[in-house]
Amino acid sequence: MTEQILVLTDAEDVTAERVAALLTSRGAEVLLLDPGAVPTGAQVEMTAAGTGRVRRWLRLGGRDVDLDGLTCVWHRRPTAPVPPHTVDDPDVRAHLSGEVKTYLDGVWRALACRQVPATRDVIDRADRKSYHLPAAVELGFAVPPTLITSDADRLLDFYDEHDGKIITKPLHRSPRGTAEAPMGRYTEPVSTRDLGYLAALRLAPMIVQAYVPKDVELRVTVVGAVVFAVEIHSQATRHTRYDWRRYDHQNTPLQVHALPDDVAERCRTLVDRLGLSYGAIDLILTPEGQYVFLEINPNGQYDWLELATGLPITAAVADLLLTGSVEVPS
Structure with a gap:
């Protein structure tokens, strides 16, 4: 039977295209769908009858695809x-977007096929720092002293406790703004100037952490049972000192890193405990040699790491989509 794999991602995802090409070369049928195009550029339909028969199909590019015939859905980077x-009322736009998303989430969740890295609800849960940070602590990861609060006085106490050496970062990865004009935020140190705006903290909780000195940062990509670790020499340039996602490629070397066995196993266990088959974990390796957990992204990007180091992450992802598992190299 031909493997049929649906990839839910944005229309310009070159990483997904690279995986799709490899899967196609292995004989699989791959469909790439940008959920943001539903229902104007593609349609997802469902019928249900009293006989107990339910059918779901995707109409894309002039063809009908039986969704119940899929062997795998990859929730890659869906928009x-x-x-x-033509709909310009913001309230109506928000309503329509919510209706479509609610419908699609239900359709994907009900499919009986393999879902990578997990179903959408499991992915969303695992992506929350307030959920995955306690799991990391329970598994024995070292984590930075952390406070999540909407109390300005408590944050000031935390600031004093750590001699002002604290950072803030987004509580959730979802960008600010709108789907048409997203905005992001980086990890930032808290300055004395920032303290003058703490009254706004009462509007929403914020995550703050003690600053952890870095020798290097690590992006650990877990695919099935295989762990790929890459050093990000973020301290080589001031642009990436606090957040390597500011990207200064010419001045930020990337190298393969040999994780200690116990740290690698802890990474595998965390991904499994969160109900995932894939996860991108950010760690700090301190000058004293301690591995410190920062966060996990259930769908973190990896392509740039593979291009820089030659690690076979794409092949591992293809194996995961085709068979549901990836064997640890002997």
Whole structure:
């Protein structure tokens, strides 16, 4: 039987295209769908009858695809549904986008096929720092002293406890702004100037952590049972000192890192405990040699690491999509 794999991602995801090409070369049928194009550029339909028969299909590019015949769905980097520009009322646009997303989430969740890295609800849960940070602590990871609060006085106490050496970062990875004009935020140190705006903290909780000195940062990509670790020499340039996602490629070397066996096993266990088959974990290796957990992204990017180091992550992802497992190299 031909493997049929649906990849839910944005229309310009070159990483997904690279995986799709490899899967196709292995005989699989791969469909790439940008959920943001539903229902104007693609349609997902469902019928249910009293006889107990339910059918779901995707109409894309002039063809009908039986969704119940899929062997795998890869929740790669799906975008939120975007209403047509002819609808200009913001409240109506928000309503339409929510309706489509709710419908699609239900369709994907009900499919009986393999879902990578997990179903959408499991992915969303695992992505929350307030959920995965306690799991990391329970597994024995060292973590930075952390406070999540909406109390300005408590944050000031935390600031004093750590001699002002603290950082803030987004509580959740979802960008600010809109689907059409997203905005992101990096990890930032807290300055004395920032303290003058703490009154706004009462509007929403913020995550703050003690600053952890870095020798290097690590992006650990777990695919099935295989762990790929890459050193990010973020301290080589001031642009990436606090957050390597500011990207200074010419001045930020990337190298394969040999994780200690116990740390690698802890990474595998965390991904499994969160109900995932894939996860991108950010660690700090301190000058004293301690591995410190920062966060996990259930769908973190890896392509740039593979291009820089030659690690076979794409092949491992293809194996995971085809068979549901990836064997540890002997």
